[in-house]
Amino acid sequence: MADAEAAPTVAPDPDAADRPAALTSRITGSLARRMIAIAALWITLLLFGGGFALDRVLTSAITRNFDSNLEFVLMSMIRSSEIGPDGEVRMIEPLGDPRFLEPYSGLYWQISGGRQEPYSSRSLWERRLVTSQAHDDEALHTYDSQQFPEEELRVLERDILLPGSDTRWRFQIAQSRETLDTQIRAVRQTLIPSLVLLGVGLIILAALQTFYGLWPLRHIRRAIAAMRGGENRRVDAPLPLEVQPMVEELNALLAHNEKQAEEARLHAGNLAHALKTPLTVLLNTAAGDTTPLAHTIRREAATMQRQVEHHLARARAVGRRGATQARANVHDSVESVSRAVALLYPDARLDLAGDKELVARVERQDLDELVGNLLENAAKYGGGSVFVTIQRDGSSAEMLVEDDGPGISPADRSRIFDRGVRLDSGKPGTGLGLAIVRDVAEIYGGTIVLEESEDLGGLLVRLRLPAG
Secondary structure (H helix, E strand, C coil): CCCCCCCCCCCCCCCCCHHHHHHHHHHCCCHHHHHHHHHHHHHHHHHHHHHHHHHHHHHHHHHHHHHHHHHHHHHHHHHCEEECCCCCEEECCCCCCHHHCCCCCCEEEEEEECCEEEEECHHHCCCCCCCCCCCCCCCCEEEEEEEECCEEEEEEEEEEECCCCCCEEEEEEEEECHHHHHHHHHHHHHHHHHHHHHHHHHHHHHHHHHHHHCHHHHHHHHHHHHHHCCCCCCCCCCCCCCCHHHHHHHHHHHHHHHHHHHHHHHHHHHHHHHHHHHHHHHHHHHHCCCCHHHHHHHHHHHHHHHHHHHHHHHHHHHHHHCCCCCCEEHHHHHHHHHHHHHHHCCCCEEEEEECCCCEECCCHHHHHHHHHHHHHHHHHHCCCEEEEEEEEECCEEEEEEEECCCCCCHHHHCHHHCCCCCCCCCCCCCCCHHHHHHHHHHHCCCEEEEEECCCCCCEEEEEEEEEC
């Protein structure tokens, strides 16, 4: 209907394009580094908080012990004090600590009250402890004082009414904080390195636990590498329960892919074989006719036949590539194919040298097809001499095919790999040989390179395949 209401349009999300990258950045990276970083952060926070609390507890305990000693001396002062006949306070028994007699010793006492001159220890000398009348110290009052610029004091004081006097006397005992601070520093000098050492040890333990816990993943990686290298077809090593479901899904996926590849190969093969028969009929029918139509039919049917042969070869190679245990002896394949090529080209001389035990990770049928194309081209286009060298180059099985023909110019070496390209149209062929060799070699992870032969002067074909 013309008046029908249009469907509402949804405005594009400007952040939609950034979400996959952001999500990827959050889920990628090293699991080990993540786990160690989280453990290190958590251990640091716990040790920092625990160390701070422990420092407070130990500092408070040392301070309480320090204050308890001063309080004991203060109580001794109060017990030894009385009011003399003249109404002034005096001490019946002197305090036993000799530091009270040594000037500026760091330990002092003082009694003050009323209009009487403060009664103090000899250690104070001409100095006096500050008293404040702004508050009453009926209970014990403890505080830090910096009344002496060069010496910080810890002061305990209390107001007492002595028998026979109406004056409130303030008893004060003070000691330098140097001893207290020294004890606190000694505790911290032991506590902080111990916590740091404990933290480092816990982080190392977390790292070891992480690497040990993730070690089964390395087994999976090696098992997958073994599958890719053709040693196994499945991950069958015993693994922890947490990893086993993932391995089972991986094995199921591999089986599914192999099944699909096999089905695709069968379909491609069936299609290629179904097309080859009618194409052959067309070629045979048009073979004896010289009309333009027959010429066109022959040309297009030949092109279709080349395409069918090419894709059929690829389908066979792809399907067999799933069987990663495939192995083939290169020398045996070359020796077998060379006998067949010698029958087709009796004037060509084929020589073989090199490693007789070298094995390539490739199906024997595909290897025979690769070798057959290379040897046939060398015998067909060469001058009569073909030399094959088999050798190992690192992790590759290398085969060198040299001939004494005219060779191929550098400008044509890349073009010759195109399907149907023939530099010499005077000789029979489809122009698919090197194209098939390249495609099949790449399916197996190999390469093919065209060079100039230094010994024979013609073409040198360097074929590399993964070594078994």
